[in-house]
Amino acid sequence: MRVLICPDKFAGTLSAPDVASAVAAGWLGEDHLVQRPLSDGGPGFVEVLAGALDGRRLPVETVDPLGRPARGEILLSGTTAYLESAQACGLHLLTAQERDPNITTSYGLGLLMTAAVEAGAAELVIGLGGSAVNDGGAGMLAALGAAPIDVAGNALPYGGAVLSAAVALGGQPRLRQARIVVATDVDNPLTGLHGASKVYGPQKGATEEDVFRLDAALEQFAGVLEQAFGLTDLEVAPGGGAAGGIGAALIALGGRVTSGIGLVGTLIGLEKELDAADLVITGEGSFDHQSLRGKVVAGIANGARDRGLPCVVVCGRNETGYREAAGAGVTETLSLTDHFGSEEIALAEPARGLRELAGRLSRQWSR
Structure with a gap:
């Protein structure tokens, strides 16, 4: 059999x-x-693909959701780099007492993306899932050179709560025109009843009060992203709520959302x-x-x-x-x-x- x-x-x-x-x-x-073995884009995405594809696993120095040093890696196969947001933004990187989506950041994912581009990747396939963040990809964008800024022109600190003060991006993301594929099986929108904050915020440490604050902050940040990249309806884009809203930021960067399990299944x-x-x-x-x-x-x-x-x-x-x-x-x-x-x-x-x-x-x- x-x-x-x-x-x-x-x-x-x-x-x-x-x-x-x-x-x-x-x-x-x-x-x-x-x-x-399989992955839907969450923790283990790179490891699963590394066992099935011809490619090089490149170690990358990154940071965890609280900005502490962390070890990550990218899988480079031809001109395509496979990345895993959970290596830098994963909930498993924090203790239960450290979970606080008001202050956790996706900055580390931006470092992984930068390393992939510097390694010569023309396409970034990014697995999303299992995150501890709710910052709409703001930290990721900051690492790429496009930090959210307030009305005084100051870069905002880490976290999702401060995005209520965001009015613009302070630069253009440095991606060397690399294409982006977003691998996730979360179809939630960025905001609202089925959005990132309401559905996934509590498991990341958000209180009921935090959920309302974070949802409003993401709504504000969605407007910033729409203005910066000439978009509309970003708040309701399927998959925008993946990984605490990182999905929305990647969509704003031109990312194409695809099924994580579907993509992995095809590749193996x-x-x-x-x-x-x-x-x-x-x-x-x-x-x-x-x-x-x-x-x-x-x-x-x-x-x-x-x-x-x-x-x-x-x-x-x-x-x-x-x-x-x-x-x-x-x-x-x-x-x-x-x-x-x-x-x-x-x-x-x-x-x-x-x-x-x-x-x-x-x-x-x-x-």
């Missing part, structure tokens, strides 16, 4: 390649196992592997209602369903109902929390749990 193992990361514990390896290691029998030949598979195993750390709205698991389950293939989801914890998952194409769901009977053990020993679940699945499904 040909088993396709194509999971996303288990956030905070295992990368997507590590998840795939653990499942393969636990599988019993002589079946043919194909590992194709996922459709061909699905066509050849007899069983599909996918998964992620938390399998919940958001997983079924354009995330990796949803894309894989839909593809399996369209081909009449069984699709098993392995996860850290399962918060979906059976009918909801089945409607998306999921045949069976197994969680580490249920397997161990303890969330603490599931977080401490995810690789062991995945090996044990894989052994159980092989006894159930193997021919």
Whole structure:
């Protein structure tokens, strides 16, 4: 039997390649196992593509959401550079006590983009997801030489809250005419009820009062971007709310928004592997209602369903109902929390749990 193992990361514990390896290691029998770890643009985007593409991984000195030194990298394949915003803006880079979208910045992403352009990239493919920021890409633009300024002409400090004072950009972004592709599976607009602040602000540390303040600040900054780049309706552009509004800034720079899982799938030949598979195993750390709205698991389950293939989801914890998952194409769901009977053990020993679940699945499904 040909088993396709194509999971996303288990956030905070295992990368997507590590998840795939653990499942393969636990599988019993002589079946043919194909590992194709995936990403929808969030953490692990560069690592997943580096395992599938011919290219060079170039280390880059950048900064985290609080401006502290951080290590990042770009994947340069031909004249295309693949970047991951989470390496500089990721929520996982902060402790729970440090999360504050009023002051966190996307400056580090701008440093990654600068490094890519300096390395000769003519196209930047930027994965968005898992961010700790809500600054509409203001920090990123500052790193590119186009810092937001106030009415007195002073550059604004880091963070999303201060954007209420933005009236213009203090320069032109230095990108050497590089094309931009925005890889994300978030279709939220920049502002409003379904915008970056309202939907994702609370998980980044925003209080209810912060959400209203940040949304108003992004509305002000959207006007600045529209004026600077000759645009309209930036606030409602699909994907503009990705990564705390970085999506909107990249759209303003001429970026084309595309599905993260779709792009990764194309680059690693996922459709061909699905066509050849007899069983599909996918998964992620938390399998919940958001997983079924354009995330990796949803894309894989839909593809399996369209081909009449069984699709098993392995996860850290399962918060979906059976009918909801089945409607998306999921045949069976197994969680580490249920397997161990303890969330603490599931977080401490995810690789062991995945090996044990894989052994159980092989006894159930193997021919």
